[in-house]
Amino acid sequence: MPEIDQKTLQWLLKKSSGSPAGKISTGRVLNGFAADLGLDPISIRRELHALRIAGRVEYSSTPEGEPVSSFIKVFKADVVVPAHMVQWQEVIASDSGLTDEDKMVLNDLGEPLNGFPKESMRKLLQGLVQLRNDQSHLDGKMAFSVSAQYLLGSSKLLSSLDKRLLKAFGINVDAFMQRPPYIVIGGQCNAPEAVILVENPVAFETAVGTNAANKYVFVCTFGFGLSGAGNDYGFQLASVVETGNAIILQRTPGTSISLVGLLTHPNVYLWGDLDMVGMQIFERIAAKVPHVQLSALYGPMIDAIGDAERRHPYATATGSGKPGQKLFQSSRQDVQKMLAYCERYAVDQEIVLPEEIELLAGQTLDISALGNVTLPS
Numbered sequence: 526m527p528e529i530d531q532k533t534l535q536w537l538l539k540k541s542s543g544s545p546a547g548k549i550s551t552g553r554v555l556n557g558f559a560a561d562l563g564l565d566p567i568s569i570r571r572e573l574h575a576l577r578i579a580g581r582v583e584y585s586s587t588p589e590g591e592p593v594s595s596f597i598k599v600f601k602a603d604v605v606v607p608a609h610m611v612q613w614q615e616v617i618a619s620d621s622g623l624t625d626e627d628k629m630v631l632n633d634l635g636e637p638l639n640g641f642p643k644e645s646m647r648k649l650l651q652g653l654v655q656l657r658n659d660q661s662h663l664d665g666k667m668a669f670s671v672s673a674q675y676l677l678g679s680s681k682l683l684s685s686l687d688k689r690l691l692k693a694f695g696i697n698v699d700a701f702m703q704r705p706p707y708i709v710i711g712g713q714c715n716a717p718e719a720v721i722l723v724e725n726p727v728a729f730e731t732a733v734g735t736n737a738a739n740k741y742v743f744v745c746t747f748g749f750g751l752s753g754a755g756n757d758y759g760f761q762l763a764s765v766v767e768t769g770n771a772i773i774l775q776r777t778p779g780t781s782i783s784l785v786g787l788l789t790h791p792n793v794y795l796w797g798d799l800d801m802v803g804m805q806i807f808e809r810i811a812a813k814v815p816h817v818q819l820s821a822l823y824g825p826m827i828d829a830i831g832d833a834e835r836r837h838p839y840a841t842a843t844g845s846g847k848p849g850q851k852l853f854q855s856s857r858q859d860v861q862k863m864l865a866y867c868e869r870y871a872v873d874q875e876i877v878l879p880e881e882i883e884l885l886a887g888q889t890l891d892i893s894a895l896g897n898v899t900l901p902s
Contacts, residue, residue, distance in 0.1 A: 533572045534581060536562060541599040548596040551584065555592070573597075609639045616646045622654070630693045637685045645677060652676045657695040668701035706765050708746050708784070711776030712738035719887040720744060720790045721820055722766075724759040724797030724806065728874045733777055735879045737886045744787060746771075759797055763809040788813075792887065794820035799830065800839070800871035804860050805853060819859060821888035825881050826872040827895065836870040843871070859892045866895075 540557060541549040554573075558564045564572065570590040576582040581602075584594040613635025617628050631650075638646060656663075656675040663671055672683035683691075688698045709726075711733035719741045723729040729745035732738065746761040765771045771784055787793075795810060795817055797803040811817050829835035837843040852868055855861055 530572055530575070533558070533562060533564075534576065537576070537582065537597075537599045538601060547599045547601060549599060551592045551594055551597050554597050607639065609641060610635050612641075612643050613638055613646050616643060616650055620650060627694060630690055634686055634690045634694075636687070649677055649682070653691075653694065653696065660696060660700070664700045666701055667705070668698065668703050671701050706746075706761070706768070706771040707774055708744055708762075708765055708771045709774045709776050710742055710744050710782065710787070712742040712779075713740055714742050714775075714777075714779035714782045717742040717782075717790065719792035719794060720787050721822075721886050722762060722793065722795045722810065722817070723874075724762060724795075724803060725874060728796070728877070729776075731875070731877075731879060732882050732886065735883050737883045738777060741887050742782065742787070743886075759803065759806040763806045766810045766813050769813075791816070793817045794887070794889070796820040796822045796874060796886070798871060798873050799823060799826040799863070800867050800873075801853060801864065804855070804863050804867070808855060808857060808860055811857070819863070819890040819892070821885040821890045822874070822877055822882065823863070823890045824885060825877050826874065827866055829872045829876055830866050830870055835876060836872050838870060862892050862895055 536557065537549065537554070540553065541547045555569060558569045558572070559566075573582065573584070573586075573592060574590050577584065581600050583598040583600070584592050584596070586592050586594075614632055617623065617631050617635075620628075623631070631653075635646070638649075641649070652675040656671070659675075668683055669680040673680040676682040683698065683701075691698055709729070711729070717740065721732070721741055721743050723732060723743050723745045726745050729743055732743045737743075744762075746765060765784075766788065769784060769788075773781065773784065775781060793814055793816060795807050796819075797806055807817075807819065852864055855864065
């Protein structure tokens with residue numbers, strides 16, 4: 526019997542789940558197999574044949590195996606419901622205060638509750654109902670604190686439950702703050718000549734260890750719960766600028782400066798990675814702080830783009846995105862110019878040397894002086 530590819534079967538089961546008869550249009554299957562699963566026409570016929578032999582699908586085909594039916598019927602295997610899901614659904618069914626719609630939504634919410642005794646499930650359900658009732662008074666509160674307050678004293682339980690199902694029940698998890706918005710600042714905070722917003726903490730640490738910290742203040746985001754990827758820090762930096770709300774941590778001795786003071790300084794620069802995401806972060810910040818400029822620290826990175834040993838392609842391994850990702854559209858001339866350099870390759874800001882930071886940090890990148898981009902293959 527031909528071997529069944531479980532990924533193919535799961536795709537069919539998921540896509541046909543909305544049909545009571547388990548039917549899915551043949552065209553949708555063929556297009557989906559090609560687009561979502563990356564199968565070529567020969568592989569598609571082979572996969573469908575294996576599934577038909579196993580009794581998991583039903584359709585008519587040509588002698589060559591080409592489907593000719595308008596629909597392909599998908600047969601679901603008998604599913605064994607885990608014991609903890611049975612218990613959870615019994616708890617849901619026995620609650621007379623829930624509407625039929627509530628019960629339908631909540632039935633699948635119990636998947637992460639393996640190991641919960643039935644009494645804990647009842648208390649959790651009571652907490653969810655109370656949280657829904659109090660939702661309007663909790664917007665902006667920390668999600669961990671809300672979870673601990675309402676859901677069995679667990680700060681992590683709310684985040685382990687399906688956000689989509691919670692929202693359908695009436696609990697909008699996005700209304701809660703996921704982590705404290707911290708920014709860390711270092712350098713000359715009394716009377717800085719410029720404020721440099723730095724995308725990544727490693728580059729920030731390098732900067733505050735140079736003599737540039739005697740003239741400028743460097744700003745970076747910090748917070749537990751980040752994955753450590755550069756994009757996470759950059760996106761959080763943009764978010765802090767957009768909301769104007771953050772807890773400031775002092776990295777070096779000096780007089781504290783407010784977030785408003787940082788962002789209203791006449792000389793505000795961004796220094797991040799030379800890649801498409803870095804330019805998106807700059808554009809988000811510029812929408813809130815119109816006078817922000819790109820730091821001249823991008824200069825050494827632009828030079829590196831032309832060096833095959835110092836640039837990298839967009840790939841998962843480099844943490845810079847996926848191969849072939851589309852160039853985002855920008856109306857800003859400075860961003861358009863920078864995107865021309867990083868359309869195919871990227872350079873991380875950590876490549877910039879300490880002496881270059883001291884020389885260039887407080888200067889503006891001269892976009893008009895940049896030449897046309899000609900990159901080798």
